[in-house]
Amino acid sequence: MPSNVSAPASGERRHRRSLAGHIERVLPRLVIAPSLGVALFFVYGYMLWTFLLSLTNSRMLPQYDFVGFAQYARLFANERWHVAATNLVVFGGLFIVSCLVIGLLLAIFLDQRIRQEGTLRTIYLYPMALSLIVTGVVWRWLLNPGLGIQAMVRGWGFEDFTFNWLVDSDMAIYTLVIAAVWQASGFVMALFLAGLRSIDDSLFQAAALDGASLPRIYTRIVLPSLRPVVFSAVMILAHIAIKSFDLVMALTGGGPGYATDLPATFMYAHTFTRGQIGLGSASAIMMLCGVLAILVPYLYSELRGQRHG
Amino acid sequence: MANMVRRHTTSARLWRTGLYTLLIVAALVYLLPLVVMLLTSLKPLDDIRAGGLLSLPSTISFEAWSKAWGSACTGMRCNGMSGYFLNSIAIVVPAVAISSFVGALNGYVLTKWRFRGANLCFALLLFGCFVPFQVVLMPMARTLGWLGLASSTSGLVLVHVVYGIAFTTLFFRNYYVSIPDEMIAAAKLDGAGFWRIFWRILLPVSGPIITVTVIWQFTQIWNDFLFGVSFAGFDSQPVTVALNNMVNTSTGVKEYNVDMAAAMIAALPTLVVYVLAGKYFVRGLTAGSVKG
Numbered sequence: 001m002p003s004n005v006s007a008p009a010s011g012e013r014r015h016r017r018s019l020a021g022h023i024e025r026v027l028p029r030l031v032i033a034p035s036l037g038v039a040l041f042f043v044y045g046y047m048l049w050t051f052l053l054s055l056t057n058s059r060m061l062p063q064y065d066f067v068g069f070a071q072y073a074r075l076f077a078n079e080r081w082h083v084a085a086t087n088l089v090v091f092g093g094l095f096i097v098s099c100l101v102i103g104l105l106l107a108i109f110l111d112q113r114i115r116q117e118g119t120l121r122t123i124y125l126y127p128m129a130l131s132l133i134v135t136g137v138v139w140r141w142l143l144n145p146g147l148g149i150q151a152m153v154r155g156w157g158f159e160d161f162t163f164n165w166l167v168d169s170d171m172a173i174y175t176l177v178i179a180a181v182w183q184a185s186g187f188v189m190a191l192f193l194a195g196l197r198s199i200d201d202s203l204f205q206a207a208a209l210d211g212a213s214l215p216r217i218y219t220r221i222v223l224p225s226l227r228p229v230v231f232s233a234v235m236i237l238a239h240i241a242i243k244s245f246d247l248v249m250a251l252t253g254g255g256p257g258y259a260t261d262l263p264a265t266f267m268y269a270h271t272f273t274r275g276q277i278g279l280g281s282a283s284a285i286m287m288l289c290g291v292l293a294i295l296v297p298y299l300y301s302e303l304r305g306q307r308h309g
Numbered sequence: 310m311a312n313m314v315r316r317h318t319t320s321a322r323l324w325r326t327g328l329y330t331l332l333i334v335a336a337l338v339y340l341l342p343l344v345v346m347l348l349t350s351l352k353p354l355d356d357i358r359a360g361g362l363l364s365l366p367s368t369i370s371f372e373a374w375s376k377a378w379g380s381a382c383t384g385m386r387c388n389g390m391s392g393y394f395l396n397s398i399a400i401v402v403p404a405v406a407i408s409s410f411v412g413a414l415n416g417y418v419l420t421k422w423r424f425r426g427a428n429l430c431f432a433l434l435l436f437g438c439f440v441p442f443q444v445v446l447m448p449m450a451r452t453l454g455w456l457g458l459a460s461s462t463s464g465l466v467l468v469h470v471v472y473g474i475a476f477t478t479l480f481f482r483n484y485y486v487s488i489p490d491e492m493i494a495a496a497k498l499d500g501a502g503f504w505r506i507f508w509r510i511l512l513p514v515s516g517p518i519i520t521v522t523v524i525w526q527f528t529q530i531w532n533d534f535l536f537g538v539s540f541a542g543f544d545s546q547p548v549t550v551a552l553n554n555m556v557n558t559s560t561g562v563k564e565y566n567v568d569m570a571a572a573m574i575a576a577l578p579t580l581v582v583y584v585l586a587g588k589y590f591v592r593g594l595t596a597g598s599v600k601g
Contacts, residue, residue, distance in 0.1 A: 027503045028422035035415050035474050036430055042471045043437050046448040053447060062451065109332055122587055123336045126343070129583035129590065131532035133549040134576045137556050138342045141349065141565060142362070152362040186339065190591055243441050246534040250553055267443045272539065277447060284443040291441050 092241035103188025124186035136250025373566035393551035412477020437475030460542025525593035
């Protein structure tokens with residue numbers, strides 16, 4: 001039916017083909033409509049719904065007596081929320097920085113014509129295929145003071161060796177960092193390696209001919225050109241950090257006490273087990289604000305970058 | 310890159326040796342948890358209590374594996390992981406199939422049948438990749454209740470399809486953008502319609518992106534915990550939730566070897582996919598995140 005795509009022909013022909021032509025014209029929109037509807041309802045509608053819930057004093061069940069922003073006031077006065085938010089800053093900060101440093105170093109080292117590079121890359125990256133629950137379970141076993149790493153090193157003759165962060169409420173948050181970095185740093189390595197491989201080799205040769213040393217080439221030429229990769233990596237890692245839930249549940253359960261609570265576990269505990277749906281919804285909205293605070297500048301710079309070529 | 314600076318001096322050789330040592334040590338550190346998990350799962354409990362994470366088992370025993378599979382306790386029940394493993398499969402297969410198919414259609418429309426507002430449409434869909442799922446948990450729980458899907462496998466399939474579409478659409482859209490529009494225009498001139506072009510022209514060249522999408526969705530959904538723990542009932546819990554329950558079950562003697570065997574069972578499917586199709590896995594990760 002070539003007439004569908006060309007300009008309208010004579011009135012008679014147009015009439016004869018109008019039904020089929022009409023269907024054909026709206027079909028693409030008809031096909032995508034369900035997905036759009038789903039997104040509007042299940043993403044945007046739910047965001048609004050949760051926001052409304054956060055303005056009520058819902059407890060065990062949602063109800064709609066609006067109390068303004070009282071839940072947010074309660075949230076910010078809540079000691080446990082403070083711990084969770086502080087933990088997120090500590091955990092997220094250390095997690096992102098460690099992943100970037102380890103990922104970058106591994107990528108640079110791997111980029112030196114290494115034999116068996118593929119094997120090494122596979123090994124660095126495999127944790128990313130695992131469930132965070134599996135990661136949590138394994139690290140909980142490794143880090144348990146009784147039979148884990150502490151016991152093993154003591155068994156080697158270092159009787160005073162102590163590594164009991166898992167049960168130390170001041171240090172437990174760092175066990176989350178260790179496990180999360182183990183899981184995600186290989187992924188950052190893969191991002192950086194792809195970035196390194198896309199740098200023009202002639203840049204290198206020119207710099208080497210000018211007599212620049214290797215460290216100098218890396219700090220002056222390579223690192224600046226990896227800036228977009230760093231941006232993307234920070235963005236992804238921050239996103240992972242804010243959403244972290246599984247790892248906490250499996251590794252520390254939020255404990256000792258609530259020492260390793262993160263906003264995600266705070267939200268879950270208050271919404272589903274403590275009968276504080278209003279407060280839990282307020283914390284969920286705060287998490288959304290956190291994601292937007294990272295996403296908006298990122299998208300802005302991405303779009304601006306595209307426009308300027 | 311960077312290897313034109315190749316001097317065959319002692320310092321250069323030292324640098325290479327150091328480099329390899331570092332890379333290998335790093336590889337060992339990454340492997341350690343997997344090795345310990347496997348070793349522990351093959352040891353009798355007495356070996357474990359004797360200490361030595363890395364010591365080899367005195368006798369290799371698969372008892373822990375069979376117990377983890379068939380008779381270990383997760384919470385109140387003692388039927389092992391097998392049922393939950395099957396639950397996960399029952400969730401993953403339809404959810405991956407539906408979300409990938411819908412994503413392919415969306416990508417096709419958004420690139421080859423562009424209409425006014427197509428870009429806005431894509432942007433609206435894309436935000437689904439970023440939304441923290443905590444924001445949708447409570448409304449989703451209510452909706453599933455109203456639909457009569459609470460605690461059911463179908464409910465979980467629905468949830469995973471709904472929040473998977475954003476990613477699958479992104480993958481297919483970015484792939485189809487690179488397929489020349491002339492091919493589509495020529496087919497239209499030949500009288501091919503919307504569906505015919507999709508089945509006959511687009512789908513046959515979609516092999517790589519289908520692989521990437523299916524692997525991505527499979528890994529995401531198999532590894533999901535949040536939706537599983539929030540929406541599943543006793544009979545529909547996925548394997549991750551069961552694993553977490555098993556490890557946290559505190560009755561009786563703690564059998565670490567069984568825990569580790571259960572963790573291996575939960576990890577194996579995605580691990581196997583990664584080993585067999587690592588290239589596609591990496592491509593999904595970078596596509597799903599860098600341009601996400």
